[in-house]
Amino acid sequence: MNTAVNVIEPLLLNAQVTDDEIIAHLVDGRTISVPLVWSWRLTKATPEQRRHFEIIGDGQGIHWPDLDEDISIEGMLYGSPARRTKVAATRLTEKGAGSSD
Template sequence: MSIAVNVIEPRLLDIQVTEDEIVAHLVDGRTISVPLAWSWRLSEATPDQRQNFEIIGDGQGIHWPDIDEDISVEGMLCGSPAHRPKGSSTD
């Protein structure tokens, strides 16, 4: 017996960045959110920098050019927070 699985990669339709979280609306109708604290770059960014984003890769991720940050939908779904690099001045 074989089971056919139709795997559809999750893609972004739209996002919202609040003071506390990133809310992603996916094309399949789901809405997911992650804490803003998962990205130390976004946590330290100004509100204007947080709002300057673009959806990249046909909806596979988000890019913030002002702070050089990228977050993938897959990372949001899998729970992959960004860790501050070792040796940074705020360690």
């Protein structure tokens, strides 16, 4: 038995960033959101920096040019938070868990 599966790539139509969430409106009508804390760069950014984003490609993700941050729609769907760079993680360890870098 052959089963044909027509997989449609999830694509972004529009997005918004609140103080708590990244909300993505997809072209297929779904709306998904993830906690803002998934991106340590966005968590530390100003509201103006959070609002200044671009849609990547045909809607595969979101790019914040002022922060050099990218989040893919697939990452949002599959639960892949942004990882801290090795330098940022080292600074955090050196300063202690309560400090910010």
